[in-house]
Amino acid sequence: MSELSIHSLSVAYGRRSVLENITLEVGGGEIVGLIGANGSGKTTLLKAIAGLLPVTSGDILIQGRAAAMMEVRERAKYLSYLPQSGSVFWDITVEMLVSLGRLPHQKWRQALTSADQDAIHAAMRAADVLAFATRPISQLSGGERSRVLLARALASNPAILLADEPTSSLDPGHAIDVMKKLQGLAHSGMSLIVVMHDLTLAARHCDRLVLLHEKKIAADGPPADVLTAENLAAGFGVRAFRQMTEEGPVIVPIDRV
Amino acid sequence: MFLLSLLGVIVLLAFMASLLVGRSVTALPDLLSLLLESEQGTELLIFQEVRLPRAILGLLIGATLGLSGAAMQGFLRNPLAEPGIIGVSASASFGAVVAFYFGFASLFAFALPLGGMIGAALGVLIVQLLAGRGGSPLSFILAGVAVTSFAAALTSLALNMAENPFAAMEIMFWLMGSLADRSFDHVWISAPFMLAGWAILLTTGRALDALTLGEEAATTLGFNLQSVQTRLIIGTALAVGAATSVAGAIGFIGLVVPHILRRFVGNRPGALLPASALGGAALMLIADVAVRLLSPDRELKLGVLTALVGAPFFLYLILRERKRIS
Numbered sequence: 001m002s003e004l005s006i007h008s009l010s011v012a013y014g015r016r017s018v019l020e021n022i023t024l025e026v027g028g029g030e031i032v033g034l035i036g037a038n039g040s041g042k043t044t045l046l047k048a049i050a051g052l053l054p055v056t057s058g059d060i061l062i063q064g065r066a067a068a069m070m071e072v073r074e075r076a077k078y079l080s081y082l083p084q085s086g087s088v089f090w091d092i093t094v095e096m097l098v099s100l101g102r103l104p105h106q107k108w109r110q111a112l113t114s115a116d117q118d119a120i121h122a123a124m125r126a127a128d129v130l131a132f133a134t135r136p137i138s139q140l141s142g143g144e145r146s147r148v149l150l151a152r153a154l155a156s157n158p159a160i161l162l163a164d165e166p167t168s169s170l171d172p173g174h175a176i177d178v179m180k181k182l183q184g185l186a187h188s189g190m191s192l193i194v195v196m197h198d199l200t201l202a203a204r205h206c207d208r209l210v211l212l213h214e215k216k217i218a219a220d221g222p223p224a225d226v227l228t229a230e231n232l233a234a235g236f237g238v239r240a241f242r243q244m245t246e247e248g249p250v251i252v253p254i255d256r257v
Numbered sequence: 258m259f260l261l262s263l264l265g266v267i268v269l270l271a272f273m274a275s276l277l278v279g280r281s282v283t284a285l286p287d288l289l290s291l292l293l294e295s296e297q298g299t300e301l302l303i304f305q306e307v308r309l310p311r312a313i314l315g316l317l318i319g320a321t322l323g324l325s326g327a328a329m330q331g332f333l334r335n336p337l338a339e340p341g342i343i344g345v346s347a348s349a350s351f352g353a354v355v356a357f358y359f360g361f362a363s364l365f366a367f368a369l370p371l372g373g374m375i376g377a378a379l380g381v382l383i384v385q386l387l388a389g390r391g392g393s394p395l396s397f398i399l400a401g402v403a404v405t406s407f408a409a410a411l412t413s414l415a416l417n418m419a420e421n422p423f424a425a426m427e428i429m430f431w432l433m434g435s436l437a438d439r440s441f442d443h444v445w446i447s448a449p450f451m452l453a454g455w456a457i458l459l460t461t462g463r464a465l466d467a468l469t470l471g472e473e474a475a476t477t478l479g480f481n482l483q484s485v486q487t488r489l490i491i492g493t494a495l496a497v498g499a500a501t502s503v504a505g506a507i508g509f510i511g512l513v514v515p516h517i518l519r520r521f522v523g524n525r526p527g528a529l530l531p532a533s534a535l536g537g538a539a540l541m542l543i544a545d546v547a548v549r550l551l552s553p554d555r556e557l558k559l560g561v562l563t564a565l566v567g568a569p570f571f572l573y574l575i576l577r578e579r580k581r582i583s
Contacts, residue, residue, distance in 0.1 A: 050473075050476075050477050051476070052473050052476055071479075072476060072480065072481050073479035073480075074479075075477075076477055076478050077479070083474055085471070087470070088469060088470060089334040089470075090334070090519075090524040090526060092469060092524045093523060096523060096525060097469070097470075100469065101478075103480075104478055104479040106463070136524075149470075156478075
């Protein structure tokens with residue numbers, strides 16, 4: 001059984017249709033890269049799965065159960081969403097921020113249990129933020145902050161993680177670290193959908209890529225099959241340098257078609 | 258925990274001070290011997306019928322303002338928000354002014370607070386209808402501004418049309434906010450609403466913590482923001498509506514107290530709720546003792562004092578904040 005099944009999903013903002021007839025299965029332990037041009041509906045798809053947007057038609061099943069029938073709190077136990085904008089409104093410490101990730105599991109007025117503490121520590125180690133656990137958020141760089149937000153998303157030990165451009169503000173080293181970490185989480189059973197713009201990074205670390213174009217899924221499959229010259233021209237309007245190396249594919253966009 | 262205990266001790270001391278200070282200052286041993294005597298002297302009567310209800314109201318109203326101010330700032334993620342932002346203070350004031358204007362206030366004692374609470378309920382109902390089911394802070398603020406402006410305009414109209422200058426003066430004085438000459442009747446009529454409001458507001462702590470990460474993240478952490486907004490509106494309406502109805506509009510406590518205490522709770526909006534309730538009670542009691550000491554003959558109105566001291570202090574806080582950032 002798939003962890004996440006999406007059948008004939010359509011989403012619209014008012015009358016403007018954004019996604020049409022999306023069907024997608026994500027299995028347990030799979031990391032799926034969601035790619036596509038700006039405005040192709042990647043974030044909309046993540047938000048619809050996370051329950052942040054009303055669905056026009058179609059179904060979303062989380063571990064076989066209709067997401068539409070689940071309470072927000074119930075859904076939060078299975079699914080974690082890392083938004084693109086990393087806004088933090090109050091200047092709390094890194095540790096406090098990561099502990100917010102445990103809220104779906106905390107009972108009414110109950111303090112953090114030792115299981116919560118363990119999960120928080122593990123999430124901070126996974127995102128490599130233990131070194132500045134006690135620092136306030138305002139004193140972090142953009143990249144450090146986005147790793148802290150990733151740690152928050154991991155702290156709930158979700159079955160499904162939806163991450164919207166988790167590497168966009170990271171240096172190449174930390175971007176690779178984060179992708180390896182996400183890959184590692186997939187290998188330990190978590191299902192991930194990750195929105196990405198760095199095609200090489202996506203190709204190297206995702207099991208599968210899904211290309212969104214003109215409201216629909218234009219391609220879905222192993223990275224090498226999706227990142228063809230035709231798909232890159234259709235999906236992004238670019239031609240690219242593509243090379244299969246011993247360490248995986250390298251894709252460098254060169255110019256507009 | 259240390260902070261809450263410390264604030265609790267300050268509240269206790271301020272409460273004692275409020276009992277002992279009046280037109281005549283009672284020494285603590287005298288008060289104790291008074292209480293132990295079975296004879297019903299004038300001093301005991303003053304203590305029971307004047308100072309005790311006044312101190313209790315100071316405690317309850319201060320806590321209400323501090324708590325609802327902290328909840329409002331947390332929900333709107335804006336340190337400049339205050340309890341009155343949803344229009345509850347202005348509409349409660351207007352309701353009380355109507356009771357004055359049509360002479361109900363002179364007919365029966367409960368007319369003023371009752372008018373205030375009806376006003377608050379109507380005002381908040383309109384805000385809830387205007388803000389709709391979207392749960393967006395912006396529409397919430399705009400609805401509050403609209404209701405506040407309209408209620409203030411109607412209050413001005415009542416003043417404008419008042420038949421004699423004394424009626425207008427009476428309304429003006431009431432609007433300034435005070436705890437003078439309140440009795441246990443005022444405590445009994447307002448306390449249940451304030452306590453119910455507190456209970457509702459205190460349920461929002463975890464959701465306010467989650468809102469630190471924004472609305473989308475808070476929703477995916479399992480919080481129904483529509484329900485949070487509704488609880489916030491109802492809780493504030495009950496507590497602040499009741500508070501304004503018995504004491505008039507007392508500004509700045511709901512704004513300044515959460516602001517001062519925020520850094521002592523590590524900026525966590527949920528932890529700020531109980532701290533701010535205690536801090537509000539302490540500040541209100543201290544301010545009410547101050548008005549009695551500052552001008553014993555012609556008593557300074559409490560609302561005037563809090564605004565006079567609160568506004569420059571708030572300015573100082575903003576300047577210090579700017580300095581820290583730059």
